[in-house]
Amino acid sequence: DADVTQTPRNRITKTGKRIMLECSQTKGHDRMYWYRQDPGLGLQLIYYSFDVKDINKGEISDGYSVSRQAQAKFSLSLESAIPNQTALYFCATSDTGQGRDTQYFGPGTRLTVL
Amino acid sequence: QKEVEQNSGPLSVPEGAIASLNCTYSDRGSQSFFWYRQYSGKSPELIMFIYSNGDKEDGRFTAQLNKASQYVSLLIRDSQPSDSATYLCAVKIGSSNTGKLIFGQGTTLQVKP
Numbered sequence: 229d230a231d232v233t234q235t236p237r238n239r240i241t242k243t244g245k246r247i248m249l250e251c252s253q254t255k256g257h258d259r260m261y262w263y264r265q266d267p268g269l270g271l272q273l274i275y276y277s278f279d280v281k282d283i284n285k286g287e288i289s290d291g292y293s294v295s296r297q298a299q300a301k302f303s304l305s306l307e308s309a310i311p312n313q314t315a316l317y318f319c320a321t322s323d324t325g326q327g328r329d330t331q332y333f334g335p336g337t338r339l340t341v342l
Numbered sequence: 343q344k345e346v347e348q349n350s351g352p353l354s355v356p357e358g359a360i361a362s363l364n365c366t367y368s369d370r371g372s373q374s375f376f377w378y379r380q381y382s383g384k385s386p387e388l389i390m391f392i393y394s395n396g397d398k399e400d401g402r403f404t405a406q407l408n409k410a411s412q413y414v415s416l417l418i419r420d421s422q423p424s425d426s427a428t429y430l431c432a433v434k435i436g437s438s439n440t441g442k443l444i445f446g447q448g449t450t451l452q453v454k455p
Contacts (some may be wrong), residue, residue, distance in 0.1 A: 268350070270446055270448055271445040316383075329374050329376075330376065331432075331443055332388070333385040334385060335384070335385050336383075338383075
């Protein structure tokens with residue numbers, strides 16, 4: 229089984245709809261991240277969480293919210309989706325042990341907002 | 343100036359050649375550096391990380407770090423068509439234990455048979 233899973237893998241929705249993307253991990257890492265990637269661009273950090281009670285905004289948090297339900301689960305919500313949120317979304321995890329700060333990515337969710 | 347910069351490419355090399363990918367960063371306090379490979383439509387996968395000045399080798403891959411000049415590079419020896427992908431450089435900005443990485447926009451590598 230994959231260490232970091234994301235659901236759904238693909239989603240098409242309409243402008244104004246509320247969308248939730250979910251991420252689960254079995255790596256036992258405390259730190260979790262949400263990124264978006266647009267074609268030809270690098271990864272932009274949306275939100276990150278260092279533990280269940282510690283959630284921080286990234287570079288592009290406007291229009292997004294998150295919930296850390298447990299150490300292993302980190303969800304990203306788009307309260308009212310808009311077309312320019314069409315992108316590939318990745319969840320990642322990391323710990324502070326050996327290979328510190330190395331981030332491990334889930335398979336991604338391709339989101340299309342019409 | 344972007345915090346982490348890469349030439350977007352594409353970089354085209356023949357099969358069997360050495361591919362050289364470069365990355366520069368702006369924060370002199372950066373301590374950890376990572377190279378990820380990303381195939382089209384797939385998630386980034388870690389190739390290697392480097393923390394100390396000099397070279398670090400892992401199979402066909404060598405990472406080179408020069409903190410004084412603020413650049414990190416990745417060499418791929420004996421390039422194969424399967425190495426064709428986008429290579430992302432990532433840097434942990436600053437010395438604090440934040441865990442945040444800043445990614446470059448990636449360099450697309452094409453290895454031609």
